[in-house]
Amino acid sequence: MGVRETSERAPIREDAGAELARPRQTLLSIKNIAVLVAGVVLSSLLAIFTVGNYIGPAIEQRKTSIQAEVSTNNRDLDLEKLHFYSVGPVIVNPADSNGERYLKATISLETHDAELLKEIEKRLPQIKNQINNILSSKTIAQMQKNDDRERLRREIQNRVNGLLLGGHVANVYFEEFVYQ
Numbered sequence: 749m750g751v752r753e754t755s756e757r758a759p760i761r762e763d764a765g766a767e768l769a770r771p772r773q774t775l776l777s778i779k780n781i782a783v784l785v786a787g788v789v790l791s792s793l794l795a796i797f798t799v800g801n802y803i804g805p806a807i808e809q810r811k812t813s814i815q816a817e818v819s820t821n822n823r824d825l826d827l828e829k830l831h832f833y834s835v836g837p838v839i840v841n842p843a844d845s846n847g848e849r850y851l852k853a854t855i856s857l858e859t860h861d862a863e864l865l866k867e868i869e870k871r872l873p874q875i876k877n878q879i880n881n882i883l884s885s886k887t888i889a890q891m892q893k894n895d896d897r898e899r900l901r902r903e904i905q906n907r908v909n910g911l912l913l914g915g916h917v918a919n920v921y922f923e924e925f926v927y928q
Contacts, residue, residue, distance in 0.1 A: 756844075772798075773924055778843060780815050783814070795913050797841065811822045824830070829860045830857050830858065830859065830860065831858070831860070831861070831862050831864070831865055831867070832856050832858055832859075832921075833856065833857045833859070833865055833868045834854070834855075834856045834912045834923075835854075835855040835856065835857060835872070835875060835876060835879065835923070836854065836855075837853070837854045837884060837924065838852070838854075838855060838876065838879050838880060839850055840853045840880055840883045840884040841884060842883070842884065842886060842887055842891070842927065843884065843886055843887045843890075843907075844887045845887075845888065846876075847919045849888060849927060849928060850927065850928055851883055851888075851891070851925075851926070851927040852924065852925075852926045852927075853879075853883060853922055853924060853925050853926075854919060854922070854923040854924035854925075855904070855922060855923070856919065856920070856921045856923055857877060857908065857917045857919075857921075858877075858917065858919040858920070858921065859915060859916070859917055859918055859920055861915040863914060863915070864912065864915035865916055867910070868917075869914055871911055871912070874911050875908055875911060878904070878907040878908060878911065879904055879907075879908075882900070882903055882904055882907060883900075886900065888927055891927065897922065897925065900918045901919075901921075901922065902920075904920045905917050905919065907921070
């Protein structure tokens with residue numbers, strides 16, 4: 749009976765050892781795959797970090813310097829095309845101020861056409877009227893922030909361009925913008 753148990757147990761132990769060996773092989777291949785995936789992820793993160801922090805800014809800096817050179821060359825040519833017309837100071841009472849507050853703005857119009865200056869000169873009363881209407885329709889709160897003033901400049905530009913037949917105003921500048 750003891751021999752039999754030994755002989756019966758031996759095959760069981762061999763089978764158990766074989767079953768244990770198979771999962772180890774599977775675990776080793778899963779471990780290898782996990783290590784490989786981790787290596788790929790880490791190297792990808794390292795590449796992204798390197799490009800984002802070192803290579804990318806260097807490329808941007810070079811691109812910016814090239815654009816600055818081109819822009820400087822173009823500015824020299826464009827200076828001859830720039831023409832300004834000073835509308836002069838405009839003084840209005842802002843909306844909801846009950847005459848207790850005022851706004852003084854000195855405005856200049858930019859154009860790239862010297863001939864348009866003549867039309868602006870002829871239409872100056874109309875242009876000033878439009879500017880007065882726009883500025884007096886705004887409250888002080890609507891003109892305090894830079895974004896508000898930018899919107900105001902674009903609104904003036906659009907209204908003035910609506911009056912002009914021979915060209916357009918490229919930009920509007922506030923040389924002075926004071927409210928009290």
